[in-house]
Amino acid sequence: MALTITCPICGKRNGYEFRFGGEEKGPRPEEKDLTPQAWCDYVHMNKCVAGVQEEWWFHKDGCGSWFKILRDTTTNLEQAAGEAAK
């Protein structure tokens, strides 16, 4: 796997060590006024951005933490948080 991922605890490591956790979608919706449609969208709908995407990764062969990175899905390269804001 060509991907490298920078774990906030362990640093830049080989992509083999991580498991993908999906796009960043925010916390689980509130119970109040929750419609089945809204729930389904939360669980199943993805933006599938062609470009920089905020996403979750789990360091399974390392510290065992979940964290977010910014990755350009077209190049598979990570971006520093500052860079993406530009």
Place this chain on the structure above:
Amino acid sequence: MNRLSQLPTLKIDTTQKLAFTYKEKTYFGAKGDTIASALFANGVRIFGRSLKYHRPRGLYSLDGECSNTCMEVDGVPNVRCENTSLEDGMIIKEQNVKGSAEYDMMGFLDKMDWAMPAGFYYNVMHKPAKIWPLAMKQIRKAAGLGKIAPDHEIPGKYDEIFLNTDVCVIGGGPAGMTAALAAAQKGLRVILMESRPWLGGCFEYRSREYQSRQTLHDRAVQLAKEVEKTENIRLFTHTSAVGTYNNNLVTGFQIGKKEDIFDQRYVEIRANSVISAAGAIERPLLFDNNERPGVMQAACALRLAKTYGQLPGKKAVFSVGHDFGLEAAIELHDLGLAIACVTDIREDGQNLELVKKIRNRKIPLLKGWVATKAHGMKTVKKISISTLDGQISKTFACDVIVASAGFTPVTGHITVNQGTLKYDSHTGAFLPDQMPEKMHAAGRVLGLEDPKSIEVSGKLAGLKAAFDCENCSIQELGDAKKELEALPGPARGSKLVTAPVKGRKTFICFDEDATIKNIKQAIEKGFDVPELIKRFTATGLGPGQGGIPGHNLPLFVAKYQALPDISIRPTNVRPPLVPTLIATYAGANHKMFKTTPMDEMQRKDGGIFRNIGVWQRARYFSNDFSSRKEIENVRNNVGMLDASTLGKFRIHGPDALKALQRVFVSDMSRVKQGRVKYSAMCNDDGCVIDDGVVIKQGENDYYFTTSTGRAGQTIEWIRYHTRYDGWDFALVNLTDSMGVINLSGPNARKVMEKVVDIDISNEGFGFAEYKTFNIADTIPVRAMRLGFVGELSYELHVPASYMKAVWIMLKDAGKEFNIRNFGVEAQNVLRMEKCHIILGQESEQRTNLLDVGLGFLWDRSKADAKTVGAVALRQAENDQTRFKLVGFKMENNGRAPRDGALVVDDKVRGYIATARDSFSLNEAVGMALVEAPLSKIGTRLEIFEDECGDDRIYGKVVAMPFYDPEGNRMKM
């Protein structure tokens, strides 16, 4: 075997003979030979037959650029003989022939080309429709190269190695070596990969002067020595780079030497900076019969002589388009090859010194002439040449045609890593345009041919790599750039693609038998870009990965469509850039299984082990795979099972309960100390993913088990579903540090009494209760009373290091009752009789909590959105289309169906999850997942087993559980 000797460039040792078998006869090659060079030395000119037309094929390149010399070696088909070293005792067979390579009964197909136009398998033989099934059989029989048995196990040892480095250099030629040296001198760690077994690249076999009193060969040796003695260069020879990826990952495979522990090794390198110095291959010249045995590339002819000590034939005609071709003609002439004529595609622009040398040797040199046809039924006998316009022609008798139109830089390593190429009208080649980040090209990849330029471009690339690693100044880079600019740039290349011929027998792709005519047909059909034509005609899809046609195809298409230069685009190449064995990717066959603390003892007791998930577990304890004795012993006496593979976790901290509430479907606040709570976890679709028991050890301190298969993902799962909450809890995976013994059967209490000091009467330690105590005042044990197998049973969780001791104590205590082991299969049947489910057995990915009848675990008062799976369960609750888990018995006391058999009527209605002939009940019972309408008690189930034809067996839905429905036995 007459070989040239005394050449400093030779890589063979003729004093050491290697015997090999070819067509059931013994031949001899020299040490250092490849299979192809040894066969050639023994007079073999036709190595095999081509894919489609069964045309004879011979030695064309020496680096495996086409499938011409792919043969079956020691039972392995499609071995690239040009770069596979000969070994003593090899058995070599030709492939894709009916008869022999010389006399192939399928050879008539060459005359049938009119019946096989481009893409014929897409557009002929399907009208009328009846023909296709017949035609398909014949086509399939004829298709493909080489034969292999489906159960063939590839011999050899395979390994893998993963490396990190500062700089990775692809290619051990002059540019690669100078690049590696430049980077190494900057103090960086360098890996140098070279696909041939030795360093030197295009310098290695040439006697041209490098500088006064030093040949290119001498220079190559000098550089190689320097590289070998540089400590921070790690050298991988006989290692082809097959892929480059972003973040500078380079993959390759290495062929082992005799003394290595592997035959082939997968190499994966993570580098800070990569240098591509893979050199160039020759662009084939296209003329009629341009692949007849006897036609070969200039470097092939020259290396055959200089590396392997044999002349390519008796009399040659050269048809080349570059100075290297002239150089090869001069060298081969001096080594004794008669040359009838040298034709150069170029009207002018030749190196004058080379022209003079040719004239001095009285070799006729025709400028602006080109080969038009190779004559000879099987091998070359004669050649026709003509002027470029085709007006004037001549013929010469010859047995070798050295043909080469130009050079093709090897740019695959750049483009697979998303670098781009641009057509360069000066060289006529595709040269690197935009390089991938931290990747640099050097040498002939840049179109350079001048030896000094090649080396300095290597040095510059080495310094650029050092700059990437912050070990080089801009000043130094600038100096190296200036040095390169002062030297000759890329040489002007010829642009000619085809001789003036019609092209019916002019092969642009050897591997797939694609001719110029085929390309024209494809274009006429409307495939207008090379990438589409490539697919329709299969040009470049063969094992050579476009090495032969990759450059000519886009040039020809552009010419045919009269396109301007700028619109010429190369076709894509993909990894692996060089054919690689899947076995090499798989690497060493490690036994990657975990063993429990009781592994050894259970093996001593006759356990028969199976790989189950990541574990090796004792599945049976006798050769009776129905496990009858083990089952009956648990039902009537007492047995013990090693259940150490269960996932075991501790969760503690201020927010531990909140985390459990999130992932478990039950209300975990109701877990009472001293009691065992059974619960399950779902995913967000309500599908049940895990079940286990939870124990409260203290306030916000819980111990819980998971199923064997889920243990690896449990921490990830819980952390994932609480990742936004910032809750404070710790999760500890105790799976490997704790072992579990399950002691089950009516006599279990009697055995326990002898081992533990606490009150274990039914009143003192009742069903579903949990206790901690020490055995022999030392060994801390967590004990639970559970009923998975349906009998009185104690589950003892013991630190792994004490497992043996407790196991032996229980065994000794049970001796008087004839205690015995039971395995996973016995447990499977026992729990099935009780209709206790195993997830993955009674469920699949789509099965939700309600389907398997565990809906009672779900606490509906918890907030749906805050409990994983609850929202989906609420929606699925009234869905009548879902599968239901049912129990069934077989009709007429029939046998049990196989697990996974289908429940059918006129279509599939469900499947059998687990079914066994039950000894406890004296009939066959099982559980099945069926559509809801079939789940009513009394419904007849029609069961379809694999290959049963029209014979069905029948079962009937009955109430669950089958054994001890009141559950008295586990509570006694």
